[in-house]
Amino acid sequence: MSTTDIAPTGAERVSRREPSAVLRMSEAEAAEIGGDPDDPGDDELVLLNMGPSHPSTHGVLRLMLELSGETVLRSKPVIGYLHTGMEKTGENLTYLQGGTNVTRMDYASPLFNELAFSLATEQLLGIEVPERATWIRMLMCELNRAASHLLFLATGGMELGAVSMMIYGWREREEVLRFFEKVSGLRMNHNYIRPGGVAADLPADWRSDVAELIELIEPRLDEYDTLLTGQPIWRERLQGVGIISAAEAVALGATGPLLRGAGMAWDLRRDEPYLFYDQVDFDVIVGIHGDCYDRYAIRLNEIRESLRIVAQIIDAMPSGDYRTQDKKVTPPPRARIDESMEALIHHFKIFTEGFKVPAGEVYAAVESPRGELGVYMVSDGSSVPYRLHVRAPSFVNLQTLPHLMQNGLIADGIAIIGSVDPIMGDVDR
Amino acid sequence: MSGTLVLAADPMLAGDIGLVEVVLTLAKVVVAFAFLLVAVMLMIWFERKLLGGMHQRFGPTIAGPFGILQTLADGTKLFFKEDLVPDRSDRFVFKLAPYLSLIPAFLAFAIVPLGGDFNNGGQVEWWGRTTYLQVADPPIGILLFLAMSSVAVYGVMLAGWSSGSKYPLLGSVRASAQMVSYEAALGLAVASIVLVTGGLSTHDMVVAQAAEGYFGIVPRWNVIVTGLVPFIVFMIAGTAELNRPPFDLVEAEQELVGGFHTEYSSIRFALFFLAEFMNTITMSAVIVTLFFGGPAGPVLVSEVGGVGIAWAWGVVWFFLKLFVLLFCFVWMRATLPRFRYDQLMDLGWKALIPVALGWFLFLTALEVGRERGWNEAAVTIVSLLVFAGAALLLVRAVRSGRRARDREAARADEPSDPVEERA
Numbered sequence: 001m002s003t004t005d006i007a008p009t010g011a012e013r014v015s016r017r018e019p020s021a022v023l024r025m026s027e028a029e030a031a032e033i034g035g036d037p038d039d040p041g042d043d044e045l046v047l048l049n050m051g052p053s054h055p056s057t058h059g060v061l062r063l064m065l066e067l068s069g070e071t072v073l074r075s076k077p078v079i080g081y082l083h084t085g086m087e088k089t090g091e092n093l094t095y096l097q098g099g100t101n102v103t104r105m106d107y108a109s110p111l112f113n114e115l116a117f118s119l120a121t122e123q124l125l126g127i128e129v130p131e132r133a134t135w136i137r138m139l140m141c142e143l144n145r146a147a148s149h150l151l152f153l154a155t156g157g158m159e160l161g162a163v164s165m166m167i168y169g170w171r172e173r174e175e176v177l178r179f180f181e182k183v184s185g186l187r188m189n190h191n192y193i194r195p196g197g198v199a200a201d202l203p204a205d206w207r208s209d210v211a212e213l214i215e216l217i218e219p220r221l222d223e224y225d226t227l228l229t230g231q232p233i234w235r236e237r238l239q240g241v242g243i244i245s246a247a248e249a250v251a252l253g254a255t256g257p258l259l260r261g262a263g264m265a266w267d268l269r270r271d272e273p274y275l276f277y278d279q280v281d282f283d284v285i286v287g288i289h290g291d292c293y294d295r296y297a298i299r300l301n302e303i304r305e306s307l308r309i310v311a312q313i314i315d316a317m318p319s320g321d322y323r324t325q326d327k328k329v330t331p332p333p334r335a336r337i338d339e340s341m342e343a344l345i346h347h348f349k350i351f352t353e354g355f356k357v358p359a360g361e362v363y364a365a366v367e368s369p370r371g372e373l374g375v376y377m378v379s380d381g382s383s384v385p386y387r388l389h390v391r392a393p394s395f396v397n398l399q400t401l402p403h404l405m406q407n408g409l410i411a412d413g414i415a416i417i418g419s420v421d422p423i424m425g426d427v428d429r
Numbered sequence: 430m431s432g433t434l435v436l437a438a439d440p441m442l443a444g445d446i447g448l449v450e451v452v453l454t455l456a457k458v459v460v461a462f463a464f465l466l467v468a469v470m471l472m473i474w475f476e477r478k479l480l481g482g483m484h485q486r487f488g489p490t491i492a493g494p495f496g497i498l499q500t501l502a503d504g505t506k507l508f509f510k511e512d513l514v515p516d517r518s519d520r521f522v523f524k525l526a527p528y529l530s531l532i533p534a535f536l537a538f539a540i541v542p543l544g545g546d547f548n549n550g551g552q553v554e555w556w557g558r559t560t561y562l563q564v565a566d567p568p569i570g571i572l573l574f575l576a577m578s579s580v581a582v583y584g585v586m587l588a589g590w591s592s593g594s595k596y597p598l599l600g601s602v603r604a605s606a607q608m609v610s611y612e613a614a615l616g617l618a619v620a621s622i623v624l625v626t627g628g629l630s631t632h633d634m635v636v637a638q639a640a641e642g643y644f645g646i647v648p649r650w651n652v653i654v655t656g657l658v659p660f661i662v663f664m665i666a667g668t669a670e671l672n673r674p675p676f677d678l679v680e681a682e683q684e685l686v687g688g689f690h691t692e693y694s695s696i697r698f699a700l701f702f703l704a705e706f707m708n709t710i711t712m713s714a715v716i717v718t719l720f721f722g723g724p725a726g727p728v729l730v731s732e733v734g735g736v737g738i739a740w741a742w743g744v745v746w747f748f749l750k751l752f753v754l755l756f757c758f759v760w761m762r763a764t765l766p767r768f769r770y771d772q773l774m775d776l777g778w779k780a781l782i783p784v785a786l787g788w789f790l791f792l793t794a795l796e797v798g799r800e801r802g803w804n805e806a807a808v809t810i811v812s813l814l815v816f817a818g819a820a821l822l823l824v825r826a827v828r829s830g831r832r833a834r835d836r837e838a839a840r841a842d843e844p845s846d847p848v849e850e851r852a
Contacts (some may be wrong), residue, residue, distance in 0.1 A: 070603075163763070167484040231766065
């Protein structure tokens, strides 16, 4: 075997032909030697750079693939193209402003970010949230879960060539977003769930809106079954592709549909209940094979479960306050500002200085559509967090990718990326 | 048609060739060419509009009424774009490739009968010359179509190869493997048609299908005469040959970004696009000719104001049938997910080719039996039994092959890893 040295005079001389040497190099080194057409070492293995701008890498994920023909021997995800330092930014924003920051992380399920952040803040503050606020949070989160999974079905379908699915998934998601807009004023990045409750009460006719949503989406899910679940090509493409065992998933820290698909029934909503999930009736969907098809089926059925929870919330919703009446964290009502100087000052203080949070540290986790979404927060007693860290499910799940993609085809790789369903905003933060 | 070189079975060309013959032939070429170009424009619009409808969106609406001029607008725009040729490309081949895929699409269309009154043989009488409403009716007939679709492979293959980059290369490797293997199934399906027609000429095929049907109402179309199986095989293989969804692995936008035409831009890209849709129309026209009786159909009004328009009904029927097939192609695109490369190969080699071959042999047995005067029912039963036996053997062979591979894989300690093995 001929050996070509790349580094002309260097302490570490890397053999060109050493398997997957390129994948271990820094990007600058790899760029220097990658894909030289005159190099005989290029003949057998191809190093393919997929992304960061590629139709199916969910935004700006970049994969370096080592290919033999169309078989992926090794792969290396390269991340950071969407890194904007949001965790660091969080250290300069008050607890009330923090919601606008975290909601932009996982932009497909923004309410979960806000929820985890608010839960962490409330634990530090030691305040109780009114019952109605908690139920509203559950309602919005479950609808958001449905919207997020619909987005998965849309993009996942498109990536496998079922272009109609893309439009259908978006069509239903749009209806959910329309309801969000009615409630919070925004379709995405709502900053609706805030420390102490939610930003606004539900509109008067929310019950009929939500009932209509359920009525609309449920039969459409059966249509997806006809279009995809029973479709032989769809099954062929997904079954037995990207298999991961429960032990491997746990070892790699994977959560959410990835872990449940491998057969481990781990769902924070049931195993470590938060909000009022112990008061509603729902099933945790679990797969057997741990392949892409199981992950698809889990997400499809989780939409059904979410709608089931939402239907129960319609009946269970109590009346009362939508945010805590603790004057420390809740600004005075708008009407009071006009008549009271103290209220005006209070309002001004809350939105400029923010409220002080007792020193301490806390970790609050919720089951986001992608897995365990946790917020670890340290407070030094001031009005901004001393440290904010988000345990992003997309980020952790992404490290299963090289394992899942090994020895598959490129087309399988696309299906696998889709089934892991990473949101790059969540990965890079 | 004896002794001399026969250029075409067209009666017009059998006698002396004069000015009228030349002008008529040129006129036919121009009409067919113009028709194909306009049809492509309308086909792209139709596909986008129809897909839009199936997706519950509008499709093109801006350019012209109902957005019908959208293709023209796109084409004009592409024409004025900068013509980029990548540095690493093989410049000559890179520029040649789009034409290699465009020209065969035109040529193959020449053998398609577009009209004529096939209740009376399908000829028309113009300026005292008897001719067919098709550009050419060469004796090799349908073989020309198969040859042209083989040539078209080169366009796609060379385009990817000459681009000098990786995604197009992967696309062109897929293309050559896919198109070569599906051509076999395509050819076997055509063989069944040739068998029942007894000739290669497309005109003769339509004449045979225009004959008296079954029970007076069911037409004698080849789709029925050959028992549906060759049609299904041809339709699947034809879709694969066209690189249309669900067999569009060659382009596979979500995997290979654009496949073989990733590096193409400007008018060269437009040529590929044009060729693809032109091929779709040609393929549909060929399917109509082979399986659905081409322009054959009843004549409802034979003359208007003393001018015979019986031939025009052939055009009407032909376009109706063409339209239905084009609709089916769009429908498939909206419904089906894409195959994976190895599944595509499995489908081609392990399903379509054996089925097409088996069915061809079955039809042959029936034909021979009919000639020798054997009992038709007995021939059918025996043939089907043999057919089933062969299918069983084939399935078992595939299974045992897979088992052997699994054993092989299990014997190796590590999961097979080509890199480690070489090192």
